[in-house]
Amino acid sequence: MFKLKAPLAFLFSCFCLLWCTTGAVAQGKMKDLFKVKTPKIDYVRPDTTILIKYEDFPDDDSDADQSIFFNPKKQLSIVSEDTTELDLGEQHIVEMSEEVLVDSTWIRIASYYAIWDTRNINPYRMDSRQLKDTVDIQLYDPKQNRNYNMPLVKTPITSHFGARGGRWHYGTDIDLDTGDTIFAAFDGVVRINKWDGGGYGNYIVVRHYNGLETLYGHMSKAIAQPGDFVKAGELIGLGGSTGRSSGPHLHYEVRYQGNPMDPENLYDFPDYLLKGESYQITSAVFNYNNRSRSSSSASSGRRxxxxxxxxxxxxxxxxxxxxxxxxxxxxxxxxxxxxxxxxxxxxxxx
Structure with missing residues (x-):
């Protein structure tokens, strides 16, 4: 057995240490190979799109009545930017991006422009009746660790989506006791936390990864704040009877590009589950629009x-x-x- 000279022994020790460290790092890389980063939001200046508010009930200032009657003066543009007359409160055009960690580097896998508005339920300017394509929505994906959760521990329905009292009811009402925990339905970012005394009371709107938004109304306390990233099943508020409400319940809405859909098309509330992992959206989903607007016109007499x-x-x-x-x-x-x-x-x- 030969002996290494002191300088060679020192170099050999360094080599062994480096080899062990590299192995440990490699194992760490494998662990984080598909780690997903929280969506990044980059704010850019919006254009001068003007929102015109259409009301079938002019004497009612509730967000619930205003939420589907928006129409732009001109098309949204992120190229021509002139903010000299712009005053839309907390509305922005934002670039949303998702990134995944691959070999110690964050790689952008999706990027798109969207409106980020912390005041208006429907700022998206999409006429659902003109939807030409079929939109496939992946409601949840366990492989990507994107799950779903029912909004309450129990989901007995007290009122359905549809015509009610001369106007249209855009959600499903679920019975609860004041103070009951309300959960986020899917992973996403809170867009609105607001008070609406003539309608929703304390309510929250969450924008989700899958392209949907959910609204939770009449809460005694809205806890999650705009910009908060929430996971499915995370506490966002407490049940109550605030706003235009005759008793404690959760008013629950599901929307695509600001347009309400019947939650019971997606959920089997009595069995406490979603009907499937995915859902197809077509213009037929929004056929109620013609009925709801004609019903409103009949009751108000003008628009x-x-x-x-x-x-x-x-x-x-x-x-x-x-x-x-x-x-x-x-x-x-x-x-x-x-x-x-x-x-x-x-x-x-x-």
Whole structure:
């Protein structure tokens, strides 16, 4: 047996240490090979798209009634950006991206532009009746560790999606006791946590990986905040009877691009499960729109469009923006051409 000289012995020891360390690192890499990072949100400036609020019930300021009556003046654009007249509150166009860790490097696997709005339930400007393609939605995927959870521990239905009391009910009502835990239905990011005294009460909207959004209304306490990443089954609020509610229950909605769908097409509530791992969305899913709008028109007798007055607005400027005359605005609103416009007031334009 020969003996190494001191310098060679030192080098040999370093080599052994390096070999062991490399092996340990390699094992760590294999563990994290498919580790998924929380979605990244990069904010960019929005364009000057103007939202016109359509109301079938002009005297009701509830978010529930306003949530499907939005129409853009022009198409959304992320190329032409002019923010000189923009005041849409907390609305942004954002770039959403998902990344996966491969060999110690985060690789982008999906990227798309979307509207991120923390105030309006439906800012997406999609007319569901014009949907041409079939959209395949993967509701949950255990292989990707994306699961689902029922919104409550028990799900007895007290009211269904459909016509109710002269207007349309856009969700499923589920019985609960005040203080009961409400869970996120799928993985996603909280988009809205808001109070709506004339409708939803305390409510939350969550945007999910699978392209859907879920809404949870009438909570006694909304806990999760906008921007929070939540996993399916995570606590987001407590049950209650706030807003326009006759008793404790959860008003639960499922939406695609802002358009409500009947939750019972996806869920078997009595058996406490989803009907399948995937769901196909076509324009037929939203056929109720024609019935709901005709029902609303019959009860209200008319349909009007409103503009919410912003700082710097003038009657002549508003008239020019919407292609109407100043005299038409004064006649519709019972004001004179010299009336001072109050910021935040809704001005009827048609």
């Amino acid at each position: 009007a469009a409103y503009h919410k007055v912003r700082s710097g607005d003038t009657l002549s400027g508003i008239a020019k923006k919407y292609g109407v005359t100043v005299s038409q605005l004064t006649r519709l609103n019972g004001i004179s051409s010299r009336t001072t416009l109050r910021v935040g007031k809704s001005l009827r334009i048609r």
